[in-house]
Amino acid sequence: MTKATLADWLDDLAARHGEREALVDGARRWTYAELAVTTERIARGLVTVGVGKETRIGILLPNRAEWLVTAFAGFRLGALVVALNTFSPAPELRRSLVHADVQLLVVQPRFLGHDYLARLGEMSPALPGDGGPLFVPEVPALRRIFMVDDLERLAGAGESVPLEVVRALQSEVAPAELATVFFTSGTTAAPKAPLHDHAALVHQAGVLAEAFGYTPDDRWWAALPLFFTGGFVTGALATLAAGATIVLQAGPDPDAALDLIQHERPTILIGSNLVPALLEHPRLAGTPVAFRKGMAGNTPIIAKFCPADHLCVGTYGMSETATCVTSTRATDPVAVRRGSNGRPLTGVVLRVVDPASGEPAPSGVDGEILVRGPSLMRS
Template sequence: MDNNGLYLNRPKARTIPALLAEMAARYPRQEFVVDGMRRMSYAEFQAEVEVFSNGLIALGVGRGDKVAILMGNQLEWLIADFAIINAGGVMVAINTYATARELKYMLEHSDSRALIMVDDFAGNNYREILANLKDGGNLSGLHNIIRVNPGSKNLPGSVDWAQIRDLGLKADHTQLGAHIAPDDVAYILYTSGSTSVPKAVQLQHYGLIENMWHIGERLHLRPGDRLWLSVSLFWGLGCENALFAMMTHAAAIILQGQFEPATALSLIEREQCSVIYATPNMVLSITSDPSFTAVRLKSLRTGATIGTPAQIKLLYDLGVAEICNIYGQTETYGNCTVTDAQDPLSLRSVSVGKPLPGVEIKVVDPETGMLCAPTETGEIRVRGYVTCGYLNDGGKNQATFDSENFFMTGDLGYLDSDGNLYFSGRLKEMIKTGGINVAPVEVENLLMSHPGVEQAFVIPLNDIQRDEIVAALVVPVAQSAVSEQELRLLCHDALASYKRPHRYLFIDSEQLPLTTTGKVKKLALPGLFEAN
């Protein structure tokens, strides 16, 4: 159940510039963003956005122009984001882990005419990468590079952030945001892939406002709430979900440039954060830090996460009593289902909740497209707040939507009789052993319920007799002496025989193959078994 604007009235704005103007008018002195020692209220942030937006217009940025952002979580990321959109442009979020090849692809594929960047971040020298790409005759459509706090080394053709700001102070563009429509594209976010180039997901103004309002309602957000945000802004969970859930509810965002558990604890404690957006591994890192004590997190009340029942309960036990389980993809405006903060913990720990208002979900047999009965596992398909399509990729658009215009997620799950969704894993990851389907996530959740297991990955291995057998790759908790025999007994008691792993491999977390965004490369895991 949503709280139906219990704490404030729903914003009337349907474009992002109008939303910022509305919230700045309603809550001018309310703090909006904290970045280290830098703080801005809603009104101060709006004023700074207008200045920088004027500067971008003076530089030649106009309606529909793509402008990319490449930097960690910092105040300038947010100012640039809103300024680009305020000028009528489209913000392109660039992954800070991107290699030179990936950066070249995203900038060229998106037709970005400008890039706003820092010189380096997390060991990546972007200035050098850009200089080399330019010297090689690449990025011919990139007309402007704007550097935030540039170093002493030159980057030909670039200008400083301060120069654009000075242009904005001298300019007068009274029609900022006036000609933007609710269904205009505001964002292009690239989804990461392990085997192919990223897909460019287009997101429209109205969806970023309306769907995020509904997410905030499920979380029971209220004016003055304070979100600790270490999740990267370039990810959908950051700039798509968290940002607008907070803004539509007059809440504040406390930025952490890059996740580090001790710093996270200090920020949450110092800023008295009440909202947390975090992945299970982040929570584990925080609670494992030598400086951790539960009292340092006492200000936390609500938030959004994904994870096993044990991982959800850990946050609950830490005092985040209204923690919510979420499900969605970048294409579905972050989340399409969210548990309500007041749902029983027994439901929030196993289900990802009911569809948000304006969202329809069906679960179908992936081969026939026929609707599944309640509790029957099938492919999750979504209609409503869904991407208007992938940029410059008509083929993927046709293959991604069914005949009823439902987005085919490629995820497995089921609906119960009350309409709650349960996530079961990825369709492509389904293991077929002896002709019977096994959802890896079910086995993984069981293995991770063992106190000696930190992570578990269940994958198929080729087998002459069964076509595929179930195999489990296990990362033990530090100093744990968990054995294969213990896990075999656990699975024997809880799983049907065909679901039980035939092979186990124990490794350290450092041995996991990762993508540039830190996700585990599932397709590379069978190679670890072969190597051992």
Template sequence: MKWETIPQMVLSAADRFGDAEAVVDGPLRLTFTELVDRVLIAAGAFAALGVGRGDRVAIWAPNSAEWIVAAFGLLTAGGVLVPVNTRFKADEAHDIIGRSGAKAVLVQQGFLGLEFTSPPGVPVIDLKSGFLASGEPYECEVSGEQVADIIFTSGTTGRPKGVLMTHAQNLRLYAEWCDLADLREGDRYLIANPFFHIFGWKAGCIASLLRGATILPVPVFEVDRVLDLVEREKVTMLPGPPTLYHSLLEAQASGGRDLSSLRAAVTGAAEIPVDLIRRIRGELPFQSIMTGYGLTEAGTVTASRPGDSFEDIATTVGTPCDGVEVRIADDGEVLVRGYSVMLGYLSDLDATAEAIDEDGWLHTGDLGTLDDRGYLRIVGRKKDMFIVGGFNAYPAEIEGFLLKHPAVAQVAVVGVPDARMGQVGKAFVVRQGPVTESELIAWSHARMAGFKVPRSVAFREALPLNATGKVMKDQLR
């Protein structure tokens, strides 16, 4: 079925899936029919607030049923969604709210004990206040070429930039994502990935409405809470970082947890231990595992395919999605072209021109290689690369080696100044077993070229992560 816009797709879910469960959030259970009714009423509330076609509204709140109703209600009123990272401090959030020109900000007061505010003149509305239920059913006509959302980049390498994406782009790409990830009608999809991120919003909320999957929103990732939901709600689809699957393996090994409902896994990282993928398939009930590569500016770019080997799933990010081209520039940068590349950055022509060249290639800032089968491997970020005595060192590659050490749970490598070599590597390691700095360096020397071996190791209880799970290397530096 071909829809022009996200509201058309969402509103059709009542006819397509009816009384099946659409959202389960604590005691709140909504069928698809009930969800669509709430979305139409929320659209009326936005219209009464003065939100019309093309107007922007920010949502600065954790994953919840209300977030879903607000986002789809806003789009149904003709508005444009601006999700804001819940971990942002007030100044960071106000910068994004201000630059986006948002007419209002929806929040969940008291989340993590915080009071959420907005820049002067922008009304703050609590998602739990009854606002979403205050309208008359309403639908504004929009086109597939209209901007649906403005998602700001994570800002690990500079000031966040707002990425403009249309209804048509989102619908086409995430319909394909559903096929690749094996998301099916009737699936029960636990979404801990934040809704303010493309994974939670697009590969989560939009994908679930496309397919007829039940959304189980999780506001804060806690392993025991996730395990409780898997057991109680018979979760079938469970994406997450490699650390999530380590936790599932530990829970399975210690017994007392029923994980038998799990069917589809989706993970992603520059490098995943092959043995982890093997164990996910061998020791857990998962029947499919997808890994992929994406970015805010182009959505999901590549993905693994059913039947890919453990080695391919662990060490590559698969092959390009339909209608998307990938090539490697002379300097190793991954370039992407196709229908899913953003329209541009909000109010920033210079940054847009810098990112998308005159031939339509998006310069991702990631470094990669393509093998002769067309499988992409990500080896690092251009900005992360450091030069040791004239040799290019790629942190993601070094991290991949270090993760093979049985005592290393997590690792991040950065380049630090060195009087003789210019720069050398320093590894920040979270341990899962006993190992000393000298032992790890000696172990590395036996497995890596000398210029790649970290000259020093700092052990940490945890690595600094942003809310989308990326290590904030600027803090380590």
């Protein structure tokens, strides 16, 4: 299992892929080297407001570069990054902030039909505050809220912090320390908040990139929200692990998606609710589509959206295991990739047991799936 922190891993990627394109957000672009430097700048700014090891940083943003920049800046300092669902109504958002003890929140004021400042105001009339320290009983751990557009100002304040301070703090972060909180979808109960450490996420990124057959020439269409583990781990981290490019799409606009697909030529497709709408869009027939890799290779929709010789794989996983625990491989025969959810990934042990007795379930009999492996959540 890989033993590295996410910040050290990013620095290693920058050393290996320096001038390759890492991140695209509209007209804004970053190479791997530029992405590493940008996260250091934001980390210096975060130091000025007291962020350090175990500080809980909440990110309430759509898919934009600042999501990843803030996360990796926090990882450099040993902070715990809390991914917040931008679809959450005020009561659920408050529950997430309180449950995760979020101390610093980075938020975009509005996006599409969502007014996040109004949602904060529903929690307490003292929110969102004026940028200074907060002491609000309704969210008792929360001390500061930064608008996303304030990050550059924060980075400017961080120019007074020697870079060596950030690097010294980064050197004190261990791979076994916690890195992220991602809330589950809450389909059958209240959302849970699995915790994952640095080593688990770095390991998972490399394993997935290899299983999915990613190369530095690939480009991920990042329409799946980064606040889901699927977006952050199978999408962003696995793409970076291959030295490939993340192409961000913020919202569910089919026309904007087709423009992006045409101009940026992404090759990686990972679950997006936009795909059914795109399949029915009159512009699709005239839009060159380059998708060949990704997930859901054993579903009918991929056959409609990708060429016959695509390398998409079938997978199985969950938030608690930092996404996939099984996968077919991009190198598997077509019949295998289209007819299976795959076999265990490196280091994963799976058992199917009778839930009452705990004994192995016979072949063909339903049972409970037990998982052990390096990407399992921390208790």
